[in-house]
Amino acid sequence: MKFTDGYWMMRDGVHAAYATEIADIRVAEDRFTLYAPVRRVRRRGDTLNGALLTVECFAPAEGVIGVRVTHHGGGPDRGPHLAPRPPAEGPAGAAAGKVTRDGTLLELASGGLSLRVDTAAGYRLDFTADGRTLTSAGARGTGFATTPDGAHHSLAQLSLGVGELVYGLGERFTPFTRNGQSVDIWQADGGTASEQAYKNIPFHLTNRGYGVFVNHPGKVSYEVGSEAVGQVQFSVADQTLEYYVVHGPAPKDVLARYTALTGRPALPPxxxxxxxxxxxxxxxxxxxxxxxxxxxxxxxxxxxxxxxxxxxxxxxxxxxxxxxxxxxxxxxxxxxxxxxxxxxxxxxxxxxxxxxQKSPLFDEARELGYLVRRPDGGVWQWDMWQAGMGLVDxxxxxxxxxxxxxxxxxxxxxxxxxxxxxxxxxxxxxxxxxxxxxxxxxxxxxxxxxxxxxxxxxxxxxxxxxxxxxxxxxxxxxxxxxxxxxxxxxxxxxxxxxxxxxxxxxxxxxxxxxxxxxxxxxxxxxxxxxxxxxxxxxxxxxxxxxxxxxxxxxxxxxxxxxxxxxxxxxxxxxxxxxxxxxxxxxxxGTPVMRAMLLDFPDDPACHTLDRQYMLGDDLLVAPVLTPDGTVDYYVPHGTWTHLLSGARVSGPGWHREQYGFDSLPLLARPGSVLPFGAGEESAVYDWADGVTLRAHQLPDGADVTTRVPRPDGQPDAVFRTRRTGRSVTVEATGAPGPWRLLLDGAAHTAPEGATELTAPPAP
Structure with missing residues (x-):
């Protein structure tokens, strides 16, 4: 939520306090705690009648640094929790983070990520990696605010760099980059044409090599460059705010670290x-x-x-x-x-x-105490969707x-x-x-x-x-x-x-x-x-x-x-x-359907693309979103191959084409070797038996390994495709039947049991 009225003033009835300096520190081998007053302390009397924020800094995993800011810590911990909190002491934290001191400089390092604090300067947290600052919590970066209704909000602000774009926060149907948006992490049934979302995730990713996870299961309110234009602000109506900065450096690495914390998807059948x-x-x-x-x-x-x-x-x-x-x-x-x-x-x-309520199960669940209750002890009910329905607890x-x-x-x-x-x-x-x-x-x-x-x-x-x-x-x-x-x-x-x-x-x-x-x-x-x-x-x-x-x-x-x-x-x-x-x-934790940013983080043109995607590592898909079949799509560097027609498309650059209903832009990445199964009638068959390897624009010196899973749990069939000059050789391990290489439009078949095939490229 917004607390300020422009840059200089607070909104009516809002009172805010921010960490101003560091009054004391406690340092362990793998973590440290800062004690930050919300006003300058020049004399002993300044320590009276003022708030002192407790800022705990720790490393829950390699390449991840957590910050937990607490104003009043005496309240009950009622739960639930999104991610387990690291132990106050012990080998888990020691393995992930290491603290060093150099005069007034304090640093917590975890993997390639560091949190640096100058304890003698004004309050500031700098998150650095690869010799550069990723983001910082500066003058208004850590604090709390009270609103006219008496609610207490803990808040943080992390800086945005020039050209930095923010993504994520769940399945959101508003503009793809979150910059300029106000977002509430609050489950709602709002369809796909509103700012509400069914899947609200307090995690955002940026194009500067890091992400931020707010470890709070309730409402998290974001202002993404929408209150302070150079900041991502997030706040919770709580006395404590905990967030993790997750380093990459590549976007896929950020997702790997984040899903290691919160859980990876099960493999569906x-x-x-x-x-x-x-x-x-x-x-x-x-x-x-x-x-x-x-x-x-x-x-x-x-x-x-x-x-x-x-x-x-x-x-x-x-x-x-x-x-x-x-x-x-x-x-x-x-x-x-x-x-x-x-x-x-x-x-x-x-x-x-x-x-x-009409179902016999309602009375059964009510009597057993299995339905959510009102404060007066009765079952919570309403008539939306089903008359008198209760909610399973x-x-x-x-x-x-x-x-x-x-x-x-x-x-x-x-x-x-x-x-x-x-x-x-x-x-x-x-x-x-x-x-x-x-x-x-x-x-x-x-x-x-x-x-x-x-x-x-x-x-x-x-x-x-x-x-x-x-x-x-x-x-x-x-x-x-x-x-x-x-x-x-x-x-x-x-x-x-x-x-x-x-x-x-x-x-x-x-x-x-x-x-x-x-x-x-x-x-x-x-x-x-x-x-x-x-x-x-x-x-x-x-x-x-x-x-x-x-x-x-x-x-x-x-x-x-x-x-x-x-x-x-x-x-x-x-x-x-x-x-x-x-x-x-x-x-x-790499999604099957991927924003172009994930595979091409070094191509700025890919950072805002939201009408096309990568399907796996090597297929670019641009759905046709117009009645007449016209589609505009961007092709990254190299010569890509249209999977359905064999046509070549060069990048980097934009293309406008018109397609009949039998096709769409479906492009194979240059240098890829795609396995095509022989079965069309079912999703489940022996994918390695009779597989065709489609090679696309293999450069001299290419060495590509293609793994073909087996639905019965048997070891993968593995194909290693190498090009030397004009010659292409495929070595096969574990292929159960005949297989083929499709190279430059020409098919080369290896008989059953063959472990190697050499084919010259077509002229």
Missing amino acids: AWSLGLWLSTSFTTSYDEETVTRFVRGMAERGIPLGVFHFDCFWMRAYQWCDFTWDPEVFPDPEGMLRRLREDHGLKTCVWINPYIA FTHPGARAWYADQLRALLGQGVDCFKTDFGERVPTDVVWHDGSDPERMHNYYTQLYNRTVFETLTEARGEGDAVVFARSATAGGQRYPVHWGGDCESTFGAMAESLRGGLSLGLSGFGFWSHDIGGFEGTPDAALFKRWAQFGLLSSHSRLHGSTSYRVPWEFDDEAVAVTRDFTRLKHRLMPYLMHAARQAAER
């Missing part, structure tokens, strides 16, 4: 990367409708991987009681078995954390076990996964079972909700076969993939909004992301559906879903069928490449 088809939300459907849709996809040659049942698989007024509506689904076990055995489909059902261990039991019953019927909708409209005028602070629980609730569902799936299906389709998240929620972008309109503008949100979420530590192909609200025209289908099938996860209308492709036109079929098959052939990218997300 390979089948989840196939095409999902939904009943849509309020459309009329029953088993006959489902069967007709599934058969229609098969008859038109569109491979389908997952069928999703949205809300009305349950009876109206009884969500969420986990019981199939017998009028439309009289034999759910038989239906799920037929979908699995006859069509090879996985199934997903919609759930939420609400229990409607996931802070109660019994409630978590009870909720998991409802899910296990569905898994026993044959359900494979769950769409975990909602989790944002969480009240603050309530009492939680474990005594959590209601304001801190508002954002954190989604963590408990999605974790309960994900861990239930992991327990039932095994490690590596669990996936949810979640809408809400907070910091650390990336551990429970996958997430989708929420309620967007069926317009080209909303398609661009969704992409901005997905790229922003990726820069906030989330590895997997999806969206509603065609848009959710309204009905897309045929042109929009086809363009969105291309985009959706070049995303980590792909789902056809709408609100009041179906999203089966033949509802639009025959060309929509062809586009959906061809791009689904293309995605299946890309599975060895995509699963390698998925591993990178799970192992390093």
Whole structure:
């Protein structure tokens, strides 16, 4: 929030105090504490009747430095907490940080990052790396403010350099760079066309080689160059503010360190990367409708991987009681078995954390104490979404076990996964079972909700076969993939909004992301559906879903069928490449869909791009966002190869082209060797058997290793491609069958069992 009235004055009724100097220090081997008065101390009397801030500086991990500023520290610690706090003493801190002193200069170093303080000068914290200052907390950089309502806000300001851009803070649909924006980290169900967000993450990344994580689960208010134009300010209504500066130096390194602190994504099952088809939300459907849709996809040659049942698989007024509506689904076990055995489909059902009063489960949960309560002891209820609904209290261990039991019953019927909708409209005028602070629980609730569902799936299906389709998240929620972008309109503008949100979420530590192909609200025209289908099938996860209308492709036109079929098959052939990218997300925190900044941090032209992205390491995707097929996109340095046409595109520079519905800018990076699987009908097959290695513009001296994962858990097939002069040689290890090299348009086939292939490039 804003505290000042311009540069010189405070807003009416606001009183602020800032750390002014350092009165005392306490130094340990791996951390130090500063004691900072909020006014100059010239004589003993100045120590009376004034605040003294306690500023603890520590290193929770290599390349990360934490700062915890406390005004009054005597209050209760009610929780919850986003990240575990480091111990006050002990080997964990000692291993991460080291303190040195040189006269009045105090330095805490961790990896390549240092925090430097001159204890004899005015209060200032300088975070440095590689011989330069990354950011600083200066004259107004540490303090607190009281507002007319009596609230106490702890605040910090970190400087922005010239040309420094800020990204992240969750899945936000506003302009891609956060500079100039006011952002509240507060879960809301605001769609994709507002400043509100379903996934609010108090972590921002900049293009200067660092990020900042505010370790607070409640409302964090940001002013990103919007109050003091050269500062990022963040504040919390609390007596303590804790933040971590996370060093890179590359943006991918920042994400790796941040996700090491808050959790890396689990690796989703390979089948989840196939095409999902939904009943849509309020459309009329029953088993006959489902069967007709599934058969229609098969008859038109569109491979389908997952069928999703949205809300009305349950009876109206009884969500969420986990019981199939017998009028439309009289034999759910038989239906799920037929979908699995006859069509090879996985199934997903919609759930939420609400229990409607009409459901028998409401009384059961109320009597057991499993619903969130009002301060007077009664159950908190309202009529939004479902009449008289209550909210499951996931802070109660019994409630978590009870909720998991409802899910296990569905898994026993044959359900494979769950769409975990909602989790944002969480009240603050309530009492939680474990005594959590209601304001801190508002954002954190989604963590408990999605974790309960994900861990239930992991327990039932095994490690590596669990996936949810979640809408809400907070910091650390990336551990429970996958997430989708929420309620967007069926317009080209909303398609661009969704992409901005997905790229922003990726820069906030989330590895997997999806969206509603065609848009959710309204009905897309045929042109929009086809363009969105291309985009959706070049995303980590792909789902056809709408609100009041179906999203089966033949509802639009025959060309929509062809586009959906061809791009689904293309995605299946890309599975060895995509699963390698998925591993990178799970192992390093690098998202599958990446803002161009992540791969090209040294190209300033890439720093603001939000209408294109990298899909894995080596594919550039620029979705077509216009009705006439015109697209403007930027190509970084080198000669790139159009994956669908073979055309060459040179960079650096901008290109404007027009595309039919059978294509879009999909470019292979120069020097890349992309593995294309031989299967088109399913996302799951032996990706290494019959794989084609597509080599693109290999320079002399190139040495590229391509790993092809195996869905059965067998060791990867590994291909090493080297070019010497005009000769290209591939060495293969672990390839189960014949494989090919596609080089400059010419195919060279290695027979089964071959471990080496040498091919001259075409003239």
